[in-house]
Structure formats: C-alpha cells, structure tokens
Amino acid sequence: MKFYPKNRHLLIETQKHEEADTGVLLPEGYSRPKDKYVVARVLDSANDCKDHPPTGTKVVVDATMVETLSVQGTSYEIVLENHIVGLVADS
Numbered sequence: 001m002k003f004y005p006k007n008r009h010l011l012i013e014t015q016k017h018e019e020a021d022t023g024v025l026l027p028e029g030y031s032r033p034k035d036k037y038v039v040a041r042v043l044d045s046a047n048d049c050k051d052h053p054p055t056g057t058k059v060v061v062d063a064t065m066v067e068t069l070s071v072q073g074t075s076y077e078i079v080l081e082n083h084i085v086g087l088v089a090d091s
Contacts (some may be wrong), residue, residue: 004046005044009081010042010053011044011077011078012043012066013043014066015040015041037061037062038063041058042059053084058087060085060087060088061083062085066078066079066083
C-alpha cells in the first residue's frame with residue numbers, strides 16, 4: 001500500500017540514533033534527553049506544499065512535530081512543511 005500525504009504534509013523517515021555503549025553505568029530508568037531537532041529523509045510531499053523538496057532530500061525538523069500514524073498495520077511519519085527548519089547537504 002502507498003501512502004500519499006495531503007494538506008501541506010510531507011512523508012518522512014527519521015534517522016534513528018543508535019545508542020553507543022560508552023561503558024558508563026547509568027541509574028535504572030534513566031533515559032537520554034531527546035534532541036529537539038532530528039534529521040529526516042523526504043519520501044513524498046503533498047501537492048499543495050509551497051516548496052517540494054525532492055525525494056531523498058535530508059531535512060531538519062522539530063522532533064516534537066513529527067507525527068507517527070498507523071494505517072492498516074503500516075506506520076508512517078509525517079510532518080507539516082512549516083516545521084522544516086533547514087536542509088542538510090553532503091559536502
């Protein structure tokens with residue numbers, strides 16, 4: 001099944017951070033503070049978006065604005081276009 005974003009939303013895939021084993025023991029229940037911004041890859045964008053970042057573009061988004069939704073057992077991550085704060089280019 002293919003998901004098509006609408007109403008100025010972008011379908012994205014956030015990059016998951018892997019926890020590195022630093023050898024430091026932390027108290028039980030401690031969770032690492034979450035970053036305010038995350039890097040995501042654009043998979044698709046709604047037709048009514050002002051700017052259409054090409055598929056595969058890496059963008060920086062406010063992590064609190066990323067919504068995860070489940071449709072028929074498949075999870076998708078979407079974000080409104082105005083929550084993109086920048087683009088990441090490989091130099």
